[in-house]
Amino acid sequence: MFELKTFAPDILYAFTYHNARPGTYPYHSHAFLEMSIMLSGTSDYTIEGVTTRITAGQVLLFNPGVHHQETQLPGTESTQLHIGFRQIALPGVKPDTLPFADSVVALGDQADAFFACAKRIAVESTNNGAFGHQLLVQATVVELLCLLMRALPDNRVAADRAVTTTQAEPSVDQQALVASATYYLEAHYQEAVTLTDLAADLHVSAAHLSRTFKAVRGESPMSYLTALRMKKATQILKETDLPINQVATSVGYQDPFYFSRLFKQHYGEPPSTVQGRS
Template identity: 40%
Template structure:
Protein backbone atom coordinates (compact mmCIF):
# COMPACT_ATOMS: atom_id res chain seq x y z
CA UNK A 1 0.00 0.00 0.00
CA UNK A 2 1.24 3.48 -0.83
CA UNK A 3 1.79 5.93 2.01
CA UNK A 4 0.11 8.68 0.04
CA UNK A 5 -3.37 9.08 -1.39
CA UNK A 6 -2.31 11.09 -4.40
CA UNK A 7 -5.36 13.35 -4.86
CA UNK A 8 -5.51 14.51 -1.26
CA UNK A 9 -1.75 14.57 -0.53
CA UNK A 10 -1.02 18.29 -0.72
CA UNK A 11 1.77 19.40 1.66
CA UNK A 12 2.31 23.07 2.38
CA UNK A 13 5.87 24.33 2.00
CA UNK A 14 6.53 26.58 4.99
CA UNK A 15 10.04 27.48 3.82
CA UNK A 16 12.93 26.38 1.67
CA UNK A 17 16.12 28.28 2.40
CA UNK A 18 19.81 27.50 1.97
CA UNK A 19 22.09 29.26 4.49
CA UNK A 20 25.86 29.36 4.12
CA UNK A 21 27.28 28.63 7.57
CA UNK A 22 30.69 29.85 8.67
CA UNK A 23 32.72 28.73 11.68
CA UNK A 24 31.05 29.80 14.91
CA UNK A 25 27.47 29.51 13.59
CA UNK A 26 25.36 27.41 15.87
CA UNK A 27 21.76 26.67 16.77
CA UNK A 28 20.48 25.66 20.20
CA UNK A 29 18.75 22.33 20.67
CA UNK A 30 15.22 22.74 19.32
CA UNK A 31 12.37 20.92 17.65
CA UNK A 32 9.43 21.90 15.43
CA UNK A 33 5.73 21.12 15.39
CA UNK A 34 6.00 20.46 11.65
CA UNK A 35 8.26 18.33 9.43
CA UNK A 36 11.76 19.53 8.54
CA UNK A 37 14.16 18.14 5.97
CA UNK A 38 17.78 19.30 6.25
CA UNK A 39 20.29 18.54 3.51
CA UNK A 40 24.03 19.15 3.46
CA UNK A 41 24.53 20.46 -0.07
CA UNK A 42 28.21 21.27 0.47
CA UNK A 43 30.80 21.21 3.24
CA UNK A 44 30.48 19.54 6.62
CA UNK A 45 28.62 20.22 9.88
CA UNK A 46 28.54 19.02 13.47
CA UNK A 47 24.99 18.00 14.34
CA UNK A 48 23.25 16.78 17.45
CA UNK A 49 21.00 14.19 15.84
CA UNK A 50 19.46 10.89 17.03
CA UNK A 51 20.80 11.56 20.51
CA UNK A 52 24.48 12.04 19.72
CA UNK A 53 26.92 14.56 18.21
CA UNK A 54 27.95 13.57 14.72
CA UNK A 55 30.26 15.00 12.06
CA UNK A 56 28.19 15.05 8.90
CA UNK A 57 29.43 15.34 5.34
CA UNK A 58 28.17 16.60 1.97
CA UNK A 59 25.13 14.62 0.87
CA UNK A 60 23.75 13.93 4.35
CA UNK A 61 19.95 14.03 4.56
CA UNK A 62 18.01 14.42 7.83
CA UNK A 63 14.27 14.24 8.32
CA UNK A 64 13.05 15.63 11.64
CA UNK A 65 9.56 14.55 12.64
CA UNK A 66 7.59 16.93 14.92
CA UNK A 67 9.15 17.09 18.39
CA UNK A 68 12.47 15.50 17.38
CA UNK A 69 15.29 17.49 18.95
CA UNK A 70 18.32 18.62 17.01
CA UNK A 71 21.08 21.25 17.09
CA UNK A 72 24.06 22.16 14.96
CA UNK A 73 27.33 24.00 15.13
CA UNK A 74 30.00 24.91 12.64
CA UNK A 75 33.49 23.99 13.81
CA UNK A 76 36.61 26.12 13.24
CA UNK A 77 38.01 25.72 9.76
CA UNK A 78 34.79 24.35 8.31
CA UNK A 79 31.80 25.69 6.40
CA UNK A 80 28.53 24.27 5.17
CA UNK A 81 25.85 25.07 2.63
CA UNK A 82 22.58 23.50 3.74
CA UNK A 83 19.03 23.38 2.41
CA UNK A 84 16.23 23.35 5.00
CA UNK A 85 12.67 22.59 3.94
CA UNK A 86 9.77 23.03 6.39
CA UNK A 87 6.53 21.19 5.58
CA UNK A 88 3.10 20.99 7.11
CA UNK A 89 -0.26 19.51 6.00
CA UNK A 90 1.53 16.19 5.42
CA UNK A 91 -0.84 13.22 5.72
CA UNK A 92 0.58 9.71 5.26
CA UNK A 93 -1.59 6.61 5.60
CA UNK A 94 -1.55 5.28 9.14
CA UNK A 95 0.79 7.95 10.51
CA UNK A 96 0.05 10.97 12.72
CA UNK A 97 -0.23 14.30 10.92
CA UNK A 98 3.11 15.72 9.66
CA UNK A 99 4.96 12.49 10.51
CA UNK A 100 7.13 10.42 8.21
CA UNK A 101 7.75 6.73 9.01
CA UNK A 102 11.47 7.09 9.85
CA UNK A 103 12.71 6.08 13.32
CA UNK A 104 15.98 7.98 13.11
CA UNK A 105 16.46 11.45 11.61
CA UNK A 106 19.63 10.48 9.72
CA UNK A 107 18.59 8.80 6.49
CA UNK A 108 20.35 6.46 4.11
CA UNK A 109 18.85 7.04 0.68
CA UNK A 110 20.83 4.27 -0.99
CA UNK A 111 20.31 4.21 -4.75
CA UNK A 112 17.99 7.24 -4.55
CA UNK A 113 20.66 9.55 -3.12
CA UNK A 114 21.89 11.04 -6.41
CA UNK A 115 18.40 11.77 -7.76
CA UNK A 116 17.45 13.28 -4.39
CA UNK A 117 20.47 15.60 -4.30
CA UNK A 118 19.89 16.70 -7.89
CA UNK A 119 16.37 17.79 -6.91
CA UNK A 120 17.62 19.48 -3.73
CA UNK A 121 19.97 21.61 -5.85
CA UNK A 122 17.16 22.48 -8.25
CA UNK A 123 14.89 23.53 -5.34
CA UNK A 124 17.74 25.75 -4.10
CA UNK A 125 18.09 27.33 -7.54
CA UNK A 126 14.32 27.89 -7.94
CA UNK A 127 13.91 29.56 -4.53
CA UNK A 128 16.98 31.76 -5.05
CA UNK A 129 16.12 32.87 -8.58
CA UNK A 130 12.39 33.35 -7.88
CA UNK A 131 11.38 33.26 -11.53
CA UNK A 132 7.68 33.06 -12.41
CA UNK A 133 5.93 30.01 -10.91
CA UNK A 134 9.03 29.11 -8.85
CA UNK A 135 6.83 28.03 -5.96
CA UNK A 136 4.96 25.61 -8.22
CA UNK A 137 8.25 24.25 -9.58
CA UNK A 138 9.50 23.92 -6.00
CA UNK A 139 6.35 22.07 -4.96
CA UNK A 140 6.72 19.62 -7.85
CA UNK A 141 10.38 18.99 -6.98
CA UNK A 142 9.64 18.57 -3.27
CA UNK A 143 6.83 16.05 -3.99
CA UNK A 144 9.38 14.04 -5.98
CA UNK A 145 11.87 14.30 -3.11
CA UNK A 146 9.20 13.00 -0.69
CA UNK A 147 8.47 10.15 -3.11
CA UNK A 148 12.17 9.20 -3.17
CA UNK A 149 12.35 9.38 0.65
CA UNK A 150 9.34 7.05 0.95
CA UNK A 151 10.82 4.66 -1.62
CA UNK A 152 14.08 4.49 0.30
CA UNK A 153 12.16 3.87 3.55
CA UNK A 154 10.05 1.14 1.93
CA UNK A 155 12.98 -0.73 0.39
CA UNK A 156 13.59 -3.04 3.32
CA UNK A 157 14.97 -0.25 5.49
CA UNK A 158 15.56 -0.90 9.20
CA UNK A 159 14.64 2.75 9.76
CA UNK A 160 10.89 2.34 9.19
CA UNK A 161 8.24 2.49 11.88
CA UNK A 162 5.05 0.43 11.60
CA UNK A 163 1.77 2.41 11.26
CA UNK A 164 1.09 4.22 14.51
CA UNK A 165 -2.59 5.15 14.30
CA UNK A 166 -5.51 3.13 15.62
CA UNK A 167 -8.07 1.79 13.15
CA UNK A 168 -10.52 4.46 14.31
CA UNK A 169 -7.98 7.21 13.69
CA UNK A 170 -7.20 5.81 10.23
CA UNK A 171 -10.94 5.84 9.41
CA UNK A 172 -11.15 9.45 10.65
CA UNK A 173 -8.10 10.35 8.53
CA UNK A 174 -9.72 8.91 5.39
CA UNK A 175 -13.01 10.67 6.16
CA UNK A 176 -11.33 14.05 6.49
CA UNK A 177 -9.17 13.52 3.38
CA UNK A 178 -12.24 12.63 1.34
CA UNK A 179 -14.23 15.59 2.66
CA UNK A 180 -11.43 17.93 1.57
CA UNK A 181 -11.24 16.18 -1.78
CA UNK A 182 -15.00 16.49 -2.34
CA UNK A 183 -14.91 20.19 -1.48
CA UNK A 184 -11.96 20.73 -3.82
CA UNK A 185 -13.86 19.16 -6.68
CA UNK A 186 -17.20 20.89 -6.20
CA UNK A 187 -16.02 24.49 -5.93
CA UNK A 188 -18.50 25.97 -8.28
CA UNK A 189 -21.56 24.31 -6.74
CA UNK A 190 -23.35 25.29 -3.58
CA UNK A 191 -22.65 22.54 -1.07
CA UNK A 192 -24.53 21.89 2.14
CA UNK A 193 -23.27 19.83 5.07
CA UNK A 194 -26.11 17.41 4.32
CA UNK A 195 -24.82 16.80 0.79
CA UNK A 196 -21.27 16.39 2.01
CA UNK A 197 -22.39 13.95 4.70
CA UNK A 198 -24.40 12.00 2.12
CA UNK A 199 -21.29 11.64 -0.06
CA UNK A 200 -19.32 10.34 2.90
CA UNK A 201 -22.06 8.06 4.27
CA UNK A 202 -22.05 9.73 7.70
CA UNK A 203 -24.51 11.94 9.57
CA UNK A 204 -24.16 15.73 9.21
CA UNK A 205 -23.46 15.94 12.96
CA UNK A 206 -20.19 14.09 12.26
CA UNK A 207 -18.94 17.02 10.20
CA UNK A 208 -20.12 20.09 12.09
Protein backbone atom coordinates in the same frame (compact mmCIF):
# COMPACT_ATOMS: atom_id res chain seq x y z
CA MET B 1 4.47 1.20 -0.25
CA PHE B 2 2.05 4.00 0.60
CA GLU B 3 -0.53 5.32 -1.84
CA LEU B 4 0.31 8.95 -2.67
CA LYS B 5 -2.61 10.04 -4.90
CA THR B 6 -3.50 12.82 -2.47
CA PHE B 7 0.06 13.68 -1.43
CA ALA B 8 0.03 17.51 -1.39
CA PRO B 9 2.28 18.95 1.32
CA ASP B 10 2.17 22.61 2.28
CA ILE B 11 5.69 24.03 1.85
CA LEU B 12 6.47 26.46 4.67
CA TYR B 13 9.98 27.38 3.47
CA ALA B 14 12.75 26.16 1.19
CA PHE B 15 16.10 27.95 1.17
CA THR B 16 19.84 27.34 1.12
CA TYR B 17 22.19 28.49 3.88
CA HIS B 18 25.97 28.65 3.59
CA ASN B 19 27.79 28.69 6.93
CA ALA B 20 31.52 29.30 7.21
CA ARG B 21 31.62 30.66 10.78
CA PRO B 22 32.05 28.37 13.78
CA GLY B 23 29.27 28.31 16.35
CA THR B 24 26.39 26.35 17.87
CA TYR B 25 22.74 27.06 17.13
CA PRO B 26 19.93 26.78 19.70
CA TYR B 27 18.64 23.33 20.64
CA HIS B 28 15.05 23.25 19.37
CA SER B 29 12.21 21.28 17.79
CA HIS B 30 9.29 22.11 15.49
CA ALA B 31 5.58 21.33 15.28
CA PHE B 32 6.05 20.61 11.57
CA LEU B 33 8.39 18.48 9.45
CA GLU B 34 11.81 19.81 8.52
CA MET B 35 14.39 18.39 6.14
CA SER B 36 18.03 19.54 6.14
CA ILE B 37 20.08 18.41 3.15
CA MET B 38 23.88 18.72 3.21
CA LEU B 39 24.79 19.89 -0.28
CA SER B 40 28.47 20.48 0.51
CA GLY B 41 30.82 20.59 3.48
CA THR B 42 30.21 19.16 6.92
CA SER B 43 28.74 20.07 10.32
CA ASP B 44 27.78 18.31 13.55
CA TYR B 45 24.15 17.74 14.51
CA THR B 46 23.02 16.85 18.01
CA ILE B 47 19.69 15.01 17.75
CA GLU B 48 17.91 14.06 20.97
CA GLY B 49 21.24 14.24 22.81
CA VAL B 50 23.31 12.23 20.31
CA THR B 51 25.88 14.07 18.15
CA THR B 52 26.55 12.91 14.58
CA ARG B 53 28.84 14.39 11.94
CA ILE B 54 26.85 15.08 8.77
CA THR B 55 28.77 15.33 5.51
CA ALA B 56 27.91 16.21 1.91
CA GLY B 57 25.45 13.72 0.45
CA GLN B 58 23.51 13.12 3.66
CA VAL B 59 19.97 14.17 4.55
CA LEU B 60 18.29 14.79 7.89
CA LEU B 61 14.55 14.47 8.49
CA PHE B 62 13.11 15.93 11.69
CA ASN B 63 9.60 14.80 12.57
CA PRO B 64 7.58 17.11 14.85
CA GLY B 65 8.97 17.23 18.39
CA VAL B 66 12.43 15.90 17.50
CA HIS B 67 15.00 18.13 19.22
CA HIS B 68 18.08 19.03 17.23
CA GLN B 69 20.99 21.43 17.23
CA GLU B 70 23.68 22.22 14.67
CA THR B 71 27.33 23.04 15.39
CA GLN B 72 29.68 24.43 12.75
CA LEU B 73 33.17 23.48 13.87
CA PRO B 74 36.21 25.78 13.43
CA GLY B 75 37.88 25.32 10.06
CA THR B 76 34.77 23.80 8.45
CA GLU B 77 31.88 25.13 6.40
CA SER B 78 28.65 23.79 4.97
CA THR B 79 25.94 24.56 2.46
CA GLN B 80 22.54 23.14 3.32
CA LEU B 81 19.05 23.18 1.87
CA HIS B 82 16.39 23.55 4.57
CA ILE B 83 12.77 22.68 3.81
CA GLY B 84 9.85 23.02 6.22
CA PHE B 85 6.55 21.39 5.33
CA ARG B 86 3.29 20.04 6.75
CA GLN B 87 -0.09 18.57 5.74
CA ILE B 88 1.33 15.10 5.23
CA ALA B 89 -1.14 12.26 5.71
CA LEU B 90 -0.04 8.66 5.17
CA PRO B 91 -2.05 5.53 6.03
CA GLY B 92 -1.24 4.19 9.48
CA VAL B 93 1.04 7.14 10.30
CA LYS B 94 0.28 10.14 12.49
CA PRO B 95 -0.53 13.30 10.51
CA ASP B 96 2.45 15.47 9.60
CA THR B 97 4.86 12.62 10.32
CA LEU B 98 6.98 10.47 8.03
CA PRO B 99 7.64 6.86 9.11
CA PHE B 100 11.44 7.05 9.51
CA ALA B 101 12.75 5.89 12.89
CA ASP B 102 16.05 7.78 12.51
CA SER B 103 16.61 11.42 11.63
CA VAL B 104 19.64 10.57 9.47
CA VAL B 105 18.05 8.97 6.42
CA ALA B 106 19.80 6.35 4.26
CA LEU B 107 19.01 7.16 0.62
CA GLY B 108 20.42 3.97 -0.93
CA ASP B 109 19.85 3.79 -4.69
CA GLN B 110 17.79 7.00 -4.60
CA ALA B 111 20.78 9.19 -3.64
CA ASP B 112 21.71 10.48 -7.11
CA ALA B 113 18.15 11.34 -8.13
CA PHE B 114 17.41 12.81 -4.69
CA PHE B 115 20.38 15.19 -4.73
CA ALA B 116 19.81 16.20 -8.34
CA CYS B 117 16.29 17.19 -7.27
CA ALA B 118 17.57 18.96 -4.14
CA LYS B 119 19.98 21.06 -6.22
CA ARG B 120 17.12 22.15 -8.49
CA ILE B 121 15.19 23.30 -5.40
CA ALA B 122 18.27 25.14 -4.14
CA VAL B 123 18.55 27.04 -7.43
CA GLU B 124 14.83 27.83 -7.55
CA SER B 125 14.86 29.02 -3.91
CA THR B 126 16.79 32.09 -5.09
CA ASN B 127 14.13 33.04 -7.70
CA ASN B 128 11.49 34.43 -5.35
CA GLY B 129 10.09 36.90 -7.87
CA ALA B 130 10.07 34.58 -10.88
CA PHE B 131 6.81 33.49 -12.49
CA GLY B 132 5.45 30.29 -10.96
CA HIS B 133 8.14 30.20 -8.26
CA GLN B 134 5.97 28.82 -5.45
CA LEU B 135 4.29 26.26 -7.70
CA LEU B 136 7.62 25.04 -9.04
CA VAL B 137 9.08 24.71 -5.52
CA GLN B 138 5.94 22.84 -4.42
CA ALA B 139 6.16 20.41 -7.34
CA THR B 140 9.88 19.79 -6.89
CA VAL B 141 9.57 19.23 -3.14
CA VAL B 142 6.83 16.66 -3.82
CA GLU B 143 9.24 14.94 -6.23
CA LEU B 144 11.94 15.03 -3.55
CA LEU B 145 9.62 13.52 -0.95
CA CYS B 146 8.59 10.75 -3.31
CA LEU B 147 12.26 9.84 -3.80
CA LEU B 148 12.71 9.96 -0.03
CA MET B 149 9.81 7.54 0.45
CA ARG B 150 11.32 5.18 -2.12
CA ALA B 151 14.31 4.93 0.21
CA LEU B 152 12.12 3.82 3.13
CA PRO B 153 12.98 0.09 2.70
CA ASP B 154 16.63 1.00 3.42
CA ASN B 155 15.70 2.55 6.77
CA ARG B 156 14.21 1.55 10.10
CA VAL B 157 10.48 2.25 10.21
CA ALA B 158 9.14 4.06 13.27
CA ALA B 159 6.18 2.91 15.27
CA ASP B 160 3.20 5.25 15.15
CA ARG B 161 3.38 7.83 17.92
CA ALA B 162 1.12 10.62 19.11
CA VAL B 163 2.21 14.23 18.95
CA THR B 164 0.76 16.13 21.87
CA THR B 165 0.05 19.83 21.72
CA THR B 166 -1.58 22.35 23.97
CA GLN B 167 -3.55 25.46 23.18
CA ALA B 168 -0.71 27.57 24.56
CA GLU B 169 1.76 26.28 21.97
CA PRO B 170 2.51 28.45 18.93
CA SER B 171 0.84 27.39 15.71
CA VAL B 172 2.73 25.67 12.91
CA ASP B 173 2.60 28.85 10.82
CA GLN B 174 4.05 30.88 13.69
CA GLN B 175 6.88 28.42 14.28
CA ALA B 176 7.67 28.29 10.56
CA LEU B 177 7.84 32.08 10.32
CA VAL B 178 10.12 32.35 13.36
CA ALA B 179 12.35 29.53 12.10
CA SER B 180 12.77 31.37 8.79
CA ALA B 181 13.47 34.66 10.58
CA THR B 182 16.03 32.99 12.84
CA TYR B 183 17.85 31.40 9.92
CA TYR B 184 17.89 34.78 8.14
CA LEU B 185 19.36 36.57 11.16
CA GLU B 186 21.99 33.88 11.66
CA ALA B 187 23.04 34.30 8.02
CA HIS B 188 22.95 38.12 7.88
CA TYR B 189 23.94 39.33 11.37
CA GLN B 190 27.08 40.95 9.91
CA GLU B 191 24.90 43.22 7.76
CA ALA B 192 22.83 46.30 8.61
CA VAL B 193 19.61 44.35 9.15
CA THR B 194 16.43 46.19 10.14
CA LEU B 195 13.08 44.79 11.18
CA THR B 196 11.60 46.21 7.98
CA ASP B 197 14.24 44.44 5.86
CA LEU B 198 13.65 41.15 7.65
CA ALA B 199 9.86 41.36 7.35
CA ALA B 200 10.09 42.27 3.65
CA ASP B 201 12.32 39.28 2.96
CA LEU B 202 9.78 37.01 4.67
CA HIS B 203 6.80 38.68 2.95
CA VAL B 204 5.00 39.71 6.15
CA SER B 205 4.43 43.01 7.93
CA ALA B 206 6.97 44.18 10.48
CA ALA B 207 4.30 44.31 13.19
CA HIS B 208 3.15 40.74 12.50
CA LEU B 209 6.71 39.44 12.47
CA SER B 210 7.60 41.21 15.72
CA ARG B 211 4.43 39.97 17.44
CA THR B 212 4.91 36.38 16.25
CA PHE B 213 8.61 36.24 17.04
CA LYS B 214 8.00 37.47 20.58
CA ALA B 215 5.15 35.00 21.09
CA VAL B 216 7.37 32.06 20.07
CA ARG B 217 10.79 33.07 21.41
CA GLY B 218 9.86 35.50 24.18
CA GLU B 219 11.87 38.36 22.66
CA SER B 220 11.74 40.63 19.63
CA PRO B 221 13.67 39.86 16.42
CA MET B 222 15.99 42.81 17.04
CA SER B 223 16.67 41.69 20.63
CA TYR B 224 17.53 38.25 19.27
CA LEU B 225 19.82 39.87 16.67
CA THR B 226 21.59 41.94 19.34
CA ALA B 227 22.14 38.88 21.56
CA LEU B 228 23.41 36.92 18.56
CA ARG B 229 25.86 39.70 17.66
CA MET B 230 27.08 39.95 21.24
CA LYS B 231 27.68 36.19 21.33
CA LYS B 232 29.62 36.31 18.05
CA ALA B 233 31.60 39.34 19.25
CA THR B 234 32.55 37.56 22.48
CA GLN B 235 33.83 34.61 20.48
CA ILE B 236 35.95 36.89 18.28
CA LEU B 237 37.30 38.81 21.28
CA LYS B 238 38.37 35.63 23.04
CA GLU B 239 39.97 34.06 19.97
CA THR B 240 41.66 37.06 18.30
CA ASP B 241 43.41 40.32 19.09
CA LEU B 242 41.47 42.37 16.55
CA PRO B 243 40.90 46.04 17.45
CA ILE B 244 37.49 46.79 18.92
CA ASN B 245 36.43 48.74 15.82
CA GLN B 246 37.11 45.69 13.61
CA VAL B 247 35.23 43.41 16.01
CA ALA B 248 32.29 45.82 15.87
CA THR B 249 32.30 45.83 12.05
CA SER B 250 32.53 42.04 11.88
CA VAL B 251 29.25 41.69 13.79
CA GLY B 252 27.32 44.41 11.97
CA TYR B 253 28.10 47.64 13.84
CA GLN B 254 29.79 50.52 12.01
CA ASP B 255 30.04 52.64 15.15
CA PRO B 256 32.52 51.06 17.64
CA PHE B 257 31.36 53.31 20.49
CA TYR B 258 27.75 52.21 20.05
CA PHE B 259 28.93 48.59 19.89
CA SER B 260 30.95 49.00 23.11
CA ARG B 261 27.98 50.58 24.88
CA LEU B 262 25.67 47.73 23.82
CA PHE B 263 28.26 45.14 24.82
CA LYS B 264 28.60 46.64 28.30
CA GLN B 265 24.81 46.82 28.68
CA HIS B 266 24.55 43.16 27.66
CA TYR B 267 27.42 41.70 29.73
CA GLY B 268 28.10 44.34 32.38
CA GLU B 269 31.69 44.89 31.22
CA PRO B 270 33.34 46.53 28.19
CA PRO B 271 34.61 44.40 25.31
CA SER B 272 38.21 45.35 26.09
CA THR B 273 38.11 43.34 29.34
CA VAL B 274 36.92 40.21 27.51
CA GLN B 275 39.61 40.21 24.83
CA GLY B 276 42.07 37.36 25.23
CA ARG B 277 40.08 35.74 28.03
CA SER B 278 39.93 31.95 27.69
